Amino acid sequence: xxxxxxxxxxxxxxxxxxxxxxxxxxxxxxxxxxxxxxxxxxxxxxxxxxxxxxxxxxxxxxxxxxxxxxxxxxxxxxxxxxxxxxxxxxxxxxxxxxxxxxxxxxxxxxxxxxxxxxxxxxxxxxxxxxxxxxxxxxxxxxxxxxxxxxxxxxxxxxxxxxxxxxxxxxxxxxxxxxxxxxxxxxxxxxxxxxxxxxxxxxxxxxxxxxxxxxxxxxxxxxxxxxxxxxxxxxxxxxxxxxxxxxxxxx
Amino acid sequence: xxxxxxxxxxxxxxxxxxxxxxxxxxxxxxxxxxxxxxxxxxxxxxxxxxxxxxxxxxxxxxxxxxxxxxxxxxxxxxxxxxxxxxxxxxxxxxxxxxxxxxxxxxxxxxxxxxxxxxxxxxxxxxxxxxxxxxxxxxxxxxxxxxxxxxxxxxxxxxxxxxxxxxxxxxxxxxxxxxxxxxxxxxxxxxxxxxxxxxxxxxxxxxxxxxxxxxxxxxxxxxxxxxxxxxxxxxxxxxxxxxxxxxxxxxxxxxxxxxxxxxxxxxxxxxxxxxxxxxxxxxxxxxxxxxxxxxxxxxxxxxxx
Numbered sequence: 001x002x003x004x005x006x007x008x009x010x011x012x013x014x015x016x017x018x019x020x021x022x023x024x025x026x027x028x029x030x031x032x033x034x035x036x037x038x039x040x041x042x043x044x045x046x047x048x049x050x051x052x053x054x055x056x057x058x059x060x061x062x063x064x065x066x067x068x069x070x071x072x073x074x075x076x077x078x079x080x081x082x083x084x085x086x087x088x089x090x091x092x093x094x095x096x097x098x099x100x101x102x103x104x105x106x107x108x109x110x111x112x113x114x115x116x117x118x119x120x121x122x123x124x125x126x127x128x129x130x131x132x133x134x135x136x137x138x139x140x141x142x143x144x145x146x147x148x149x150x151x152x153x154x155x156x157x158x159x160x161x162x163x164x165x166x167x168x169x170x171x172x173x174x175x176x177x178x179x180x181x182x183x184x185x186x187x188x189x190x191x192x193x194x195x196x197x198x199x200x201x202x203x204x205x206x207x208x209x210x211x212x213x214x215x216x217x218x219x220x221x222x223x224x225x226x227x228x229x230x231x232x233x234x235x236x237x238x239x240x241x242x243x244x245x246x247x248x249x250x
Numbered sequence: 251x252x253x254x255x256x257x258x259x260x261x262x263x264x265x266x267x268x269x270x271x272x273x274x275x276x277x278x279x280x281x282x283x284x285x286x287x288x289x290x291x292x293x294x295x296x297x298x299x300x301x302x303x304x305x306x307x308x309x310x311x312x313x314x315x316x317x318x319x320x321x322x323x324x325x326x327x328x329x330x331x332x333x334x335x336x337x338x339x340x341x342x343x344x345x346x347x348x349x350x351x352x353x354x355x356x357x358x359x360x361x362x363x364x365x366x367x368x369x370x371x372x373x374x375x376x377x378x379x380x381x382x383x384x385x386x387x388x389x390x391x392x393x394x395x396x397x398x399x400x401x402x403x404x405x406x407x408x409x410x411x412x413x414x415x416x417x418x419x420x421x422x423x424x425x426x427x428x429x430x431x432x433x434x435x436x437x438x439x440x441x442x443x444x445x446x447x448x449x450x451x452x453x454x455x456x457x458x459x460x461x462x463x464x465x466x467x468x469x470x471x472x473x474x475x476x477x478x479x480x481x482x483x484x485x486x487x488x489x490x491x492x493x494x495x496x497x498x499x500x501x502x503x504x505x506x507x508x509x510x511x512x513x514x515x516x517x518x519x520x521x522x523x524x525x526x527x528x529x530x531x532x533x534x535x536x537x538x539x540x541x542x543x544x545x546x547x548x549x550x551x552x553x554x
Contacts, residue, residue, distance in 0.1 A: 044252045044261050074358055076545045082366070082538045085358045145546030152544075179254065179261045210256075214491075217256040221486050229482030232309050232490050233475045236497065240316030243501040248321075 028200040029053045030062070030190045037177050037208040039215070045154070045178040048206070050188070054169045058194030059102065059109040061120055062163060062173050064206065066097025066155075067184035070130060073142045073149070089142040090133035096182040097155050098125060101162035101173040111196045118198075120191065122147060122158050154178035183208050257489035258302045264495065266296060271310075271496040275503020278314065280510055281523050284470070286311050286441035287375075289496065291368055291530050300361045302489055304351075304440030305481035309493040311442045311474040314500055315467045322464030329415035329461045333468040335422050336429035336447075340473035343433020348480040351437055355485065365534050367439050372531035375445055376524050383520035416457045416465075424455055429469060437477050442470040 030052035037046055050062055071094045077086035102110075106121050115124045127143045129135060136142065150156035154176060163173040185207050192200040210218060221228045253264045270292050278285035286307050293303035322328055354360045407421035428450045432443035447466045451457045457465070482488045 039254065041254055042252055042261075043254045071548060072358070073546055073548055076542060076547070082362075083542060084362050088358060142546065145544070146548065148544065149546065149548045153548075179252075180259065214254055214256040217490060221257055221482065221488070225483045225486055226479065228490075229479035229488060232478050232482060232488050232493065233312055235490065235494065236309055236312035236475075236478070237316055239494075239497045239501065240313040240318075241320065243313070243317040243497075243504075244320040247505050 028055055028190055028192050028202040030188060030202055030204055032188070032204075032206060035204075035206050037181070037206065039181075039183065039208065039210040040212045041214055043179055045176060045181070047174050047176055050173050050175065050190075052171050052190055052202075054171060054192050055200055056192065056194060057168070058192045058199055059104060060163055060165075060171050061100065061102040061106070061110070061191045061193065062175075063118075063120055063187075063189045063191070064097065064099045064175055065095040065187045065189070066182055066208075067095075067186070068093040069096050069182070070094070071096075071146060073146050075142070075145075087136050088134055089136055089139060090130040091127050091142070091146055092130040092133075094127050094146065095125065096184075097177075097186065098122070098150070098158075099156070099175045100158040101175065103163045103165060103171065109193055109196075111193070111198075114191075114193065114198045118189070118191065118201075122156065153180055155181065177208065181208055183210055253491070253495075255298075255302075255489050255492050257306075257487065258298050258492060260297055260299075262296065262298070262492075267492065267495045268499040270296070271499020272503035272506075273499075275314075275500035275505075276507035276510065277503075277523065277526070278500070279504035279507020280519060281507075283523070284311055284314060284442035284444045285500070287368070287372065287439070287445060288526065288530060290364075290440040291372075291534055293492075294365075295533070298489075298492070299487075300364045301351075301355060301485060302487045302492070304364060304438070305478070305485065305487035306489045306493045306496070307440035308436060308474045308477040308481065309488050309490070310496040310500060311440075312471060312478060313493075313497045314504070315442055315470045315474065317501065317504075319464060319467040319471060322467060325464075327461050327464035328468050329413060329457070329465045330468070331411070332413045332416050332418075332425055332455075332457070332461075333465045335411070335425040336432075336465070336469040337472050339426035339429025340433040340436070340469050341476050342426075343430035344437045344473050344476045345433075345480060346430075347434040347437025348477060348484055350434070351481075352484045362538075363438060364440075365538055367435070369531055369535045369538065371435075371439070371446070372527050372534070376527035376531055379520055379527065380524035383517050383524060386517040387521065413457075415461055416455075418456060420455065428454065429473075432469075433473050433476075436470075436473050437480070440477075442467075442474060444470060 030050055033049040037048065054060055071091045072088055073091065074085045074088045076083040100121065110120060115121050119125050127146055129139050147156055155178065163171055165171045185205055188204045188206050190202045191198060251264045252261045254261045274285040274289045277288065290303050290307045293307065294300050319328065351360060354363050407423050409422040410419060411422045412419050428447060432447045435441055435443045435446060444466050448462055451462045451466060452459060478488055
């Protein structure tokens with residue numbers, strides 16, 4: 001069902017390349033097969049296809065970053081035989097989602113300065129404890145734990161093989177948005193690196209939104225929590241009464 | 251078929267949830283228990299955050315206890331005066347319980363407290379039930395002293411009240427206290443608390459067995475309703491979609507269970523239930539003690 005837009009994009013890019021070569025030579029372009037990820041009742045994660053045209057030869061890195069949030073990481077400790085939560089760290093404004101794809105391993109072409117400035121590569125994401133929050137002796141262990149846990153949940157991913165060139169300049173990649181992805185505006189950054197230099201960069205947006213009844217239920221529960229609670233009881237009361245009267249006769 | 255739960259923010263298999271609701275419903279129809287103490291751990295096992303499991307289960311129990319109390323009401327087995335006193339205690343207890351829940355959630359210890367409470371209560375109840383039903387099967391007779399008027403320290407307490415339907419003249423503090431404790435359990439464990447309240451009403455208050463179940467169900471409706479509203483307001487952890495699925499499964503299961511129950515022998519059923527309870531307890535206990543895959547984990551509300 002998603003085949004149509006992909007073909008369409010192919011068509012667009014091919015004509016684009018043919019008709020306007022001069023302009024294409026300057027600009028790095030990227031397009032997605034859908035720019036809104038909809039979280040609906042049957043949402044079980046989705047793949048988004050990214051197509052782009054590089055203006056020049058070189059290596060391409062695509063980075064998708066989710067909205068920034070403070071994240072809490074807790075460490076368990078054994079107390080009287082039972083694992084309880086002990087130390088905790090609040091990491092300040094960490095991307096809730098981070099997916100990176102490149103046509104070959106980063107360390108083969110990425111200049112370290114560029115990687116650090118643009119936070120390209122998992123080790124370059126800025127993850128630091130909040131100053132006002134609790135402090136620990138080994139914040140790096142918590143940083144690693146955050147990356148490990150996010151990766152396990154499918155929220156952080158980095159695979160150098162995921163981006164492929166479909167010719168000289170046309171490239172594509174597929175990014176997985178798992179079912180637990182958070183909502184908001186996602187930044188899509190594409191970088192073109194050549195001979196250890198950042199030649200071109202392009203930023204676009206992708207939004208992840210809840211659609212349908214689910215999002216309304218969630219918003220309602222947050223905004224009108226008292227009415228929500230009362231409604232929950234009324235539904236339960238009705239269900240109980242219905243159940244009783246339905247089965248009494250039989 | 252997957253369904254995305256709006257509050258729990260996970261997608262689950264709709265048939266798994268309906269099946270769990272149905273399965274626990276069968277047990278509750280079979281044994282006359284609310285089933286909350288089995289449902290909440292099952293929800294936790296299937297990946298629902300414990301805080302959401304507890305709050306949502308409270309919502310489901312409102313439905314199942316209303317359906318139950320209507321049947322008892324028609325037979326006149328509800329002591330309203332006793333129910334009201336239990337209820338005052340229950341509302342106070344559950345309000346305190348939800349406050350405690352919110353506080354512990356802030357400390358990042360709520361999941362531990364939920365699981366620990368389950369291990370403690372399930373192990374006690376499972377063991378007691380197992381011993382009692384095993385004895386019944388082995389036909390060992392015990393002499394139980396069930397004097398109608400045992401005079402002890404409890405009768406020296408103030409605020410004496412007359413409970414006509416229960417044929418009791420006791421201090422109102424006792425049912426208040428029972429209600430309070432059950433209210434706290436309802437808030438923290440997401441259970442109706444029938445499994446604690448019923449024995450307490452029989453052995454501690456000395457109520458006649460006939461009115462015990464109806465009266466406890468009456469009280470449970472309001473306590474779990476109170477928990478549902480308070481959890482919704484304080485923690486936003488009530489998932490109505492999940493609750494609705496559980497209600498559907500639970501209602502159908504309970505009817506099946508009630509019909510099966512008439513054909514099976516009581517003692518064997520109780521041994522079975524005891525074994526189920528102990529198995530759930532063992533699994534929860536093992537998870538607390540076993541070294542986790544990762545000592546670090548994400549999430550939870552921030553400390554204040």
